[in-house]
Structure formats: structure tokens, C-alpha cells
Amino acid sequence: MTDRKKGKRGLLWLTALMLICLGGLAAWLFFKGRNGTDCVTRALAARQTALAIADGEEINAAGIQNFSQDDAENWYVPYAEYLYGQGIWDAEQIPADRKAMGGALNCQELLYMAEWLQLPEKITFSNGASGKDPVSKEDWSHFYELLLGKYDTAGAVIEQEILLIGTPNNLEDAGSWEARTDKGVLNFQGLSLDSMVDMRLKVRTKGAELLQVEEVVSEEITYENVWLDSYGSGELKVYLYGTWRKFQVGSIEKECSGMTGDIMLKKGKVTEVALKKETIRGKLLAAGDGEMEIEGYGKVPLADTFHAYRTYGGFAELSAGDLMIGYDQAEFVVAEGKICAALIGKSVTAENIRVLLTDAKIGSIFHETAAFTSDKAFTVTYNEGEASERHEAGESVEINKDSPYFSKGRVHITPDDGGKIGFTSFSRKYGAPWYEGTIELAVSEEGILIINEVDLETYLCYVVPSEMPESYGLEALKAQAVCARSYACRQIEGSAYSTYGAHVDDSTTFQVYNNTETDDLTRQAVEETYGEVLTYGGSLVTTYYYATSCGFGNDMQVWGSDQTKYPYLKSIYMADGAAPDLSSEEAFRAYLENREGGNLESGAPWYRWETTISTEKMTARMDKFLKDYAKSHEELVLFRQGDGSFAAADGGNGPDSIGNVTGMKVEERNQSGFVNRLLIEGTEGAVRIERPGTVRALLGDTEHVYTRLDGSTSTGKTILPSASVWMEEIKDGEALSGWKLRGGGYGHGVGMSQTAASTLAGQGKSCVEILQYFYPGTEIFQEY
Incomplete structure (x- = not known):
């Protein structure tokens, strides 16, 4: 072949190739315009629509009805199936297959959806689109605004700004469709995010679902106070917001490994690394x-x-x-x-506990004044340790809220070796209390906070006798010591009073501390269990305990908790034989009236009790409850609506009265006999009370006189002894005049019954056997 012929043939090939490329470009441009970045796929439309009007449980309940098994694992299937099931989509119009889901939603299909959803505004399309033209992102956004306005009345879909840290394409530890952000891990099925990494975005989310990216807010961002792990060869390994990233940073003059700092980026490129060394x-x-x-x-x-x-x-x-x-x-x-x-940089052993001392007279952690002394010489330190005073044993000091001692923070009171600090500004059951350890005073607007920092084992020597009498026996006291130590360790980890600088207070809210003087048997129980805590599966357990049951304990559902998280806290039936089902009124009443039998607590005073309440007193009690307790526990106090349903008051703004109380009815008991739901009828409305603790708060009154099993009486209780209670109407002729409340037990019923523990100890059971009886599956571990 001649060179000329070769050249001519080459030119023809080149021309053909150019035509192919131009055709491909035209096709790409058409595809982009019709089904590309400016359009919404049916798969994404299905996800966004379904999540706007339903939650994940409802969506998944639709099952696989239209897609083949080959498609079943694709992410869009549950959302599309939900739309098919609701009638929002028609499987003949939009086939249930991969090809259809990957295609663009068209105008005709969107109009069908809008009509079915009965949106408040007619849908119109921009740029003259109609029929089978793809729906633009602009038109989809308008539709979605209308959809959310009608169906997302609870505001579950929110707008927020996020920093996009990474996707599976740049993060090894990210799962499929997982976006790592400064707001946590978000699921971004159907969205394209890779080009937006290291940018601040305005998005719509529903829980952990990222629904839409509305706009890029900024391409210049700073990751602040992140951990700079290591640097080498121009690459910086960083931990930020729960994930590891590697950044190309070039050369860094100063050592930065093992430090914190800020990383500044622009369009995904690092512009500066600022170290923080102080x-x-x-x-x-x-x-x-x-x-x-x-x-x-x-x-x-x-x-x-x-x-x-x-x-x-x-x-x-x-x-x-x-x-x-x-x-x-x-x-x-x-x-x-x-x-x-x-x-x-280190673990610490919980050897000390910080206890807020309460003013029992007013039931508050705040004190008007702090008046104290010591049985040994003591030092008062203040002004952040810059000033101090020495005082002799027995010398009294009084500090009020406005004292100059508080001009620079806290006041510390430290006795000489082995000394105790005594207070005369408040009292305990045994009189003016004395405390081992040190005392710290802090001031707030409400008053003075008094904190006792004390060795944990010493603390237990004052908790155990305040919670359990010495007469209960050594093994029961040892079991109580292990429970109290385990509970205290959990509280030290949790620091419920971290705002005030304490772990617990000294009231029944946590564990009663130093309300009763310590004794030799208690100290022996604490010493013989030194450092021992209760564990389940290697983890410290929550060792709740209470005084007495009606013969049947409770589990964590008493507080609405997930019982599966507390397998060791069960409803313990404290007698031989199968546990009865006390969930019906008839069964519970019959059980309550049986005061004999082999139950571990059948001889205890609080095993059975009764009191009365008049209709007038119940009305006053209900009004006070609605004005106080109900405002801060709105989810547990439901008001009857016009249609007969019950709902919580919005923002706790429920009525302060339901008129005169005309009836009380137990609507639900659990198997142990505890009241889970109580209906209160009034002349001006009705209220449904949820959970045993709320029932106790409503029905308790300091003026109630309780007659106990042994004939003794007790009064002054702010809440009902227990929610194991049955209500009998009292009539004056035909008129209702009040109710007799008959119940059993004292306390919430979860964990160890102290009365039953005493009985087991009397039967020769060891501390370990007692603990395993009440916390099955647990083990004792030497904490320190």
C-alpha cells in the first residue's frame, strides 16, 4: 500500500473517531440534562419521600412484595416497597427493578405522587418541563418542602450545618453509605458526597439519616482541637470526630506528634497546622x-x-x-x-468519694450558713490556696454566703491527723453530725454547698448503718457493704453532681450517709469485704436495693428502662414454688390479703400496710401534683383529650386541676403486682399516671398514717411506701367519701430486699449467696 493510500485511510479513521467522540459527547450532554446531576433518581426520591412521612420501623415493615430476590439487598428496596405499599407509587408505572430505580423521576410520576399525598399546593415545573421529562432538583426541592410541611408536623426532619469529614472512598473504617461528620455518623444512601469532603454543608437530616445537601456553606474550614497522632514523609495522621484521617501537609518545622491542634483547609487542601502546646x-x-x-x-x-x-x-x-x-x-x-x-494520661482508682451534705430540714443541698469545728486542730484554706487560718480543737467557725472567704473560689477545711469535722448548722438523726476526711465549701446563688471528701471505705462505714440496722446480721451487712460499694463506684464514674464538684449527696436520692453513727459490726462487714464490688460479664453492675417488698420484687421496667440491659435485675419472687401472676386486680387482692406463708419477708412490719385518703384530700393532693410534679414529668402524666385519647401536655403546660376527684382505677399492673398505670377521674377532666414511681409520688402524703402488719403506725412519708397497692372505695351511704389504700412493701422493689437479706442471713446464707439470690449471674470482684 502506498503512503498516500495509508494517509487517506488514517484520515478516514481519525474522522470516524472524532464523529464517535462528538456523538458520545452529545449523548452525555443529553443524558446529563435529562438524567444527570440536575435530576433526582427514583431510588433517591423513594428514600427521601419515605423518610419524610414514616420512621424506619414502619418502612421496613413493608417487606419485599414487588422486587425480585436478586434486587432484595439493594439499599433503595425498603423505601420503594413502602411507597408501593402505601399507593404513592404504582408498580406498573414505575417498575420494581434496578434499571427503573436508577433512572430519573419524571414529571408525570411526581404529579401522581403529589395527587396521592394531597399536597396543599399545585405542582408546576420550571423550564417548561412536563410529561416524561426528568424532574429537576429545583422542582424536587419545591415538592419536598410541601411534603415536609404537611407530613413532618413533629419536626423530625431538621436543617443543620455539618463538616463532612469523609465517606467510604477516603476512610478505611467507614461502612457502606456512612458519612463521618462533626455531628456523628450519617447514612447518605443515594447521595453523592465525595466531592464535598472537607467542606461545611447545609443539610437536612432525620435522626442519623442524611436526606439532602442543600448547599455548600464554605470550602474553607478548620478542624479544631484535633489529635495529631504522628507525622512522617509529609503525611499527618489525625484523629477527628471519631475517625482517623491522613492529610498531606508537606514539611512541618516543629514536632507535632502526640499533640492537639487546628488544621485549616481550603478546597480540601491543608493550608496551615496550628499546634497548641500550653x-x-x-x-x-x-x-x-x-x-x-x-x-x-x-x-x-x-x-x-x-x-x-x-x-x-x-x-x-x-x-x-x-x-x-x-x-x-x-x-x-x-x-x-x-x-x-x-x-x-492515666487511669485512677476510685479511692475517695465526694459527698454533698444536705440540709435535711429543708431537703436541700444548699445551706444558709456553715458552722463547724473539729475535735483536733484544723486549717481553713481559701483564695485558691494562697491564704489559710489555723484553729484549735473545739474552736467554732461560721461562714455565710456573703463571706469574703469565697472571693476566690472554694474554702477547704482540713483537720490534723485523724480528726473529725463537726457541724452545728444542720443535724442528723443522731444529732450534730461529725465527718471524717476533709470538707470543701463552695458558694452559688442558692446558698453554700458543703462537700465531704472521704475515703470510700470510710464512707461505707457510715452508709451501711444508715441503710441497714446492725441487727440484720453480719452476712447481710456484708452484702449491703458490697452493694453500697458497687453503687458508689458507679456514681464516682458518673459524677451526677459534677456541676457542684461532687459524686453523690447523702440522701435517699443516692445512699443515706452518716444519718446513723457507725458501729463495730458495720466496720467489720466493710473490712471483710474490702474493695469488693459486684460484676456481671466483667462489668460493674448497678446494685439497687430497697427496704421490703410485698413478697415479689420488680425489674428495671419500673423506671421505663430497657430490661435487656440489666439481666441481673429480675423480679424476684421471695418464696418457694412458681411465681404467681399478679397482673389482675383479683389476683393481686387475693395475694395481698394472704399475710401468712413462707415468704422471706412475711413477718416484717412493712410486708403489709394500709391507710385511707378522703375525696377532699385526694382532690387537694391531685391539684398539688399537677402544679408541681407533673410540670417536670410531662411524659408520665397524660391528660384526656376531646376524642377520649390521652396525651402529654405540650411543654408541661397542662391544667392545674381536674376538679373534684371522683374515681381512681388501676388500668395496668405488672406481673409482680406493681401499678404501672392509674386513671384518675375528676369533674373537669381525667389524668392517666404512668409508672410505679409516679403513682407513689401522687398518692403519698406526709399526713397519711400507715398501719403496718404488726399493728404499729408510721407517718411523715412524702411518697407512698410502694406501688404494690390496691384501692378500695369508701362510701358514706351512696356517696363516695374516700379510699382505703392497702399495700405491701417499702421501696421501689428493684434489686436486693434488705429485709429478705436479713432473713437469708438468719438461715445461714453467706454474703455471696445473698448477693447471687438477688443479682443472679453476678460475681464478686476485687476492685482495688
């Missing part, structure tokens, strides 16, 4: 809203993007709540006067 250290005295109080530094505000990192035993990000109050376990990174991060 740190402070000290005992964490309190952790409040937006600040921490650190010994020697006072109150220091937290940065908006504060992080807590554990740097020992495997790196992990924790929360501020994981820092233990009263312990020095972390370095605090500071910048511009704020704490940016806490670096937790």
Missing part, C-alpha cells in the same frame, strides 16, 4: 455547663470544640463526663484562656 494540670473540682473548675486555677471556660482524649491503653475519644471529679488524671490544653482539650 497545658495546665490539677485536680478536677467541678465540671459545669461550658466550664471546668481545676484546683489552683479556678473556673476555666471550655472551647466550643472541646475534646477529651484518652492517651493510654489504646487511644480513644471520650466525653467531658468521663473525667472523674475529685481526681488529677488529665492535662488540660489551653489557648486564649479556654480549655481546648483534656488529655487523660
